[in-house]
Amino acid sequence: MQNPIVEKIIKEIERFAPKAEAVHVGRVTAVGDGVAAIDGLAKAVMSEVLQFEETAHKPLSKAMDVSNALYGLVLNLEEDGVRAIVLGDSARVAEGMTVKSTGRILSVPSGEELLGRVVNALGEPVDGKGPFSNTTMMPVEREASGVIDRKSVSVPLQTGIKAIDSMIPIGRGQRELLIGDRSTGKTTIAVDTIINQRNEPEGTRPICIYVAIGQKESKTARIVAQLTEAGAMGYTIVVDAPASAPAALQFLAPFSGVAIGEYFMDLGRDVLIVYDDLSKQATAYRQLSLLLRRPPGREAYPGDIFYLHSRLLERAARLSEEKGGGSITALPIIETQEGDVSAYIPTNVISITDGQIFLMAELFNKGVRPAIDVGISVSRVGSSAQTKAMKSVAGGLKLELAQFRELEAFMQFAQDLDKATAQRIESGLRMVEVLKQKNGAPLPLEMQVAVLYAAGHAFFADVAVSKVPDVEKQLVVFLDDQYGKALAEIKKKGVVSDDMKKTLNTALEEFRLAHTELFAK
């Protein structure tokens, strides 16, 4: 009996048919900062993948050491050659190196096998769990679905965050921007939204894709650990292009992420994709464009920076039933400087998306978390996707809070307030407390409805403002234990029926009687 490895080698030798095909080639004339100038390749096309031939003029033993092929991507077609970005370590590219045309457009693998995995911008696993065996290649650049193939947004995507689901609802297929200064909780909202999808039934649970662009490896590792701990990695794929990765990979990562998502959308599944964050992708693209000698425009960004983001975000869609009814919901993140939303990239992305959730550093520092500025946050299409149950309890919430914010400023100067104004301020203070939520603790829809119903019916009126979060927490535990099954009807039917209102009133009264000590101001 022979060694299985020897057998395998013999088998490979037996079926080996040497081929010598003619390929189009060029030659590297210059390389630097991840960009290679290549002479020749007259038949190359835009976005074509090129292969750098590292094995030429090397002894066989050294050629075998070249573990992974090094690829490039054509981004500039010029008179005498092309300019390509190196998809890997550009230190491996040398002047005079032969570059082969592959005739294919850049694609990444996608499929069920990717769930729970961390991949790089080229779709290669980077989590040490081994290679993929059964995947489908999806083109990184693909035209967005047309008008005929789309359907309007009507199914909600629950984030599990009370302030969002009640006032800035997101629908499946929508593009909702998360914008704010650094450390204001943008990533937290996105990660909580992914975690909350575990509350969805398996059949309709969206596949989640988290694209980390230019982030610290430690942050991505922490997010992966958080998702794993919350049991969310089973339906999540992480595409990682860290700050240490070449600019080319940081520019490509969002496109790879959406290409992976399109595989699932084409199968009729719902997908949620988070781009964390597009400001860093824009910076990477600016770097590449300047190295490619493209003329700089405003803030030194190239002229097609708007198109870069619009063609990416247009790929988020809800497809018609004829096309399978799948969807991609996009949550792009943009980091602002000193709250300046009128900078170039923020205004571009605001105009492309279907709404924005603006996070304020001031609110965050005050302890209002999530630090959403309700006044300038908006969801342009989400309200048609909001459930009737949520609409019935959150109808006037946004207006109430906006009025409260105005009064809050006024309150600091006024001594004597009339009774109605004082009451509105008191109610507003409690509502702000109710809407506060810890990170990593998304609430299922029925619990959100119950809490907002309670808040809307002056349940917290007799609770000291500082104690509201604590009382709310206990109320949620109580409702989950005692009325969990009854409340599940809210999610199932999507409405708060008269019977349900009675049940809620009974439950709230029961809680009040059991915890009288909490209701003494």
Added chain:
Amino acid sequence: MTAEAYAQALWQTIQRGTAPKKAVASLHTVLVKHGRTALLPRIARVFARIAEREARRTDITLSVAREKDARTAKQSVKRLVSELGVQAADVQTAVDEHLIGGWRLEGRGTLVDASYQRHLLSLYENVVRS
């Protein structure tokens, strides 16, 4: 950039049939007229690069592992070379012992690799991948 433009212009003038001596003299006159004679050494360097690049573009090299393989290899690539529109006599031969055996034809933007090294590497990749 200016030196490149002058070098490119000089190259194109010569390609269009002007005698090199005459073309260089004309260029010199223009440079003197515009007070740019200092650019001459740089123009010469760029011109040499263009010439080298263009020569590489038209050159065809047949690489073999040993000198004695050249004759057999030339027979093997005869049809290929004629398809590329090159005279058999214009094919340059080079020895690259890393090829182990077989041949490798490169030039005019085309590469055909029929070397043993390439075959062995494909075999190795197939074995490792499976």
